Amino acid sequence: MAEYKRIVVKVGTSTLTYGNGKLNLSGIERLSMVLSDVANQNIDVVLVTSGAIGVGMSKLGFNEKPVDIAMKQALAAIGQGILMQIYEKMFSEYGRIVAQILITKEDIFLEDRSMNAINTFNALFRHKVIPIVNENDTIATDEIKIGDNDVLSAYVAKLIKADFLIILSDIDGLYDRNPALEGAKLIKRVYSIDDEINSIAEDTASILGTGGMRTKINAARIAMENNILMSIVNGSRPDNIYDILSGREVGTLFIPDKGNRKG
Numbered sequence: 001m002a003e004y005k006r007i008v009v010k011v012g013t014s015t016l017t018y019g020n021g022k023l024n025l026s027g028i029e030r031l032s033m034v035l036s037d038v039a040n041q042n043i044d045v046v047l048v049t050s051g052a053i054g055v056g057m058s059k060l061g062f063n064e065k066p067v068d069i070a071m072k073q074a075l076a077a078i079g080q081g082i083l084m085q086i087y088e089k090m091f092s093e094y095g096r097i098v099a100q101i102l103i104t105k106e107d108i109f110l111e112d113r114s115m116n117a118i119n120t121f122n123a124l125f126r127h128k129v130i131p132i133v134n135e136n137d138t139i140a141t142d143e144i145k146i147g148d149n150d151v152l153s154a155y156v157a158k159l160i161k162a163d164f165l166i167i168l169s170d171i172d173g174l175y176d177r178n179p180a181l182e183g184a185k186l187i188k189r190v191y192s193i194d195d196e197i198n199s200i201a202e203d204t205a206s207i208l209g210t211g212g213m214r215t216k217i218n219a220a221r222i223a224m225e226n227n228i229l230m231s232i233v234n235g236s237r238p239d240n241i242y243d244i245l246s247g248r249e250v251g252t253l254f255i256p257d258k259g260n261r262k263g
């Protein structure tokens with residue numbers, strides 16, 4: 001594990017909540033424990049979290065996601081605070097301080113803003129704080145949004161020069177076809193995002209929850225272009241993070257071109 005200095009872990013709504021929208025407290029607790037434990041090994045850890053809209057919906061008793069953008073933003077504003085309250089409680093059990101970072105596309109792509117963000121992250125790392133990142137849904141409407149936290153997590157990994165991006169999903173990784181079909185096989189390693197991988201991502205995009213595989217493949221492309229290893233693993237078992245970091249074969253690993261890789 002000592003090989004890695006800085007990792008980003010992305011967790012989605014389907015891992016954080018049950019089908020009825022309520023929080024999966026044991027899952028969040030285990031995730032907080034594993035990430036605190038990883039941070040204890042002198043690895044800088046960033047958590048990119050979704051779930052603000054989902055938690056807001058549950059708080060206001062909504063069964064369906066509203067279509068209205070302002071309402072979704074309002075739900076995110078309600079849910080984000082609750083989400084942070086839970087993380088604060090869980091991480092503090094393991095002696096870890098967390099910080100909330102809400103960012104938008106501009107903060108990543110405009111130089112002065114990204115510099116400010118990098119400086120903030122670095123100051124937090126110096127104090128062993130775990131930054132918890134989400135998109136700033138109040139000011140990022142559809143046209144200017146990164147839109148999904150898979151891609152957001154890849155940009156964050158790029159911004160802070162992480163070695164490893166781990167995307168926790170509701171399935172075991174990338175399959176060679178719709179995983180509901182008989183004979184579907186888990187792809188263990190991907191060395192480039194070629195036409196075959198793109199077409200798998202298209203085929204599975206609609207059936208796999210929020211972002212599906214397409215957004216994860218987009219994240220992998222960004223990670224690989226920036227020499228960052230990326231893994232998609234099942235988030236229902238947060239201990240998968242230990243396995244990945246110790247080099248065990250779990251989920252799908254995206255390996256950047258060896259010629260470009262650090263080290």
Ligand code: GLU
Nearest residue numbers: 050051052053135148149
């Ligand atoms: N920012 C959104 C939220 O926290 C999530 C976006 C996504 O699901 O990827 O609810």
